[in-house]
Amino acid sequence: MTGDITLIGYGLATIGPAIAVGLIFAAYINGVARQPEAGNLLRPIAILGFALAEALAIFGLVLFFLAFFTG
């Protein structure tokens, strides 16, 4: 079996952002469940937080490509 260890590294690195995104949407759902009329106010904030947390996974993808094609 052949492969590259960077793949596993990137897989592990996505755990952090995955938990972060889960927490953000859990909080969003909580907020909307408690106060449905706040949904419109909370949605852009939740999406923004999601985008920022996801950026770390994207950085990981870039580093994976760097390591994969140069190292």
Next chain:
Amino acid sequence: MSATIAAAGLPLPTAAGENSHFPPTPEDFWQPLFKMFEIGGQAYYFTRPMALLLIAAIALSVWLLVTTRKAAIVPSKGQWLTEKVYDFARNDIARDMIGSRDFMRFVPFLFALFVFILLNNLFGIIPPFQNPTMARVAFPIALTLVVYVVYHWIGFKKHGAVGYFKFMLPSGLPGWIKPFILLLEMITFFITRPLTLALRLFGNMFAGHMLLVVFIVGGWVMFESGFLLTAFEGLIQFLQAYVFVLLAASYIGGALVDEH
């Protein structure tokens, strides 16, 4: 999808283990259609994403012209759809993020950005095209460059050259820490923001399309999941267009606020 694979010159797998091209690689996204010209031995090709980009621009122009030419107070179905999309970009993105004082200036820009990215993303799952344009990194970079110039330009115009850097600093900091915070904020403004904006769109489209290829090429066991993934990918594509424009609007709004 089989058209995509045939176009990429890949044989379809007949059984597990027979196909050396599986799994797909980033090279599969390089799909030149014909050679345009050659400069100094370097050949420049007209590629499939470029064709899709042109199709998207023409399709959007036709759609917007046709549905708004005979605009009426009681809208037709086409006009209703256009108005819904426009309302979404105007109210839910531009007004929420920039604020009701001066969001109207940026609505045309943000609306154009939104429909353009959305259609280009949706090309990833629309049958005759089936290739998200933004899966080649140059296209999101070009879009990000426009956003980058816009939000820095309005920031400079509003605060002045020195004032813009002062504006990046949160107020009420002790003096010795200011240079470090300024450095961090400048990295955020000039490097991290455009980098993440471009790479988020690219990464999602690229990884999503590759996932689809994996699932559908491996489709002799996973056809149903391929179907589900296509629907899921549609959701992601919409979400990424939304996130890109939302962030662009928030950067513009951030450059326009008066003081910290």
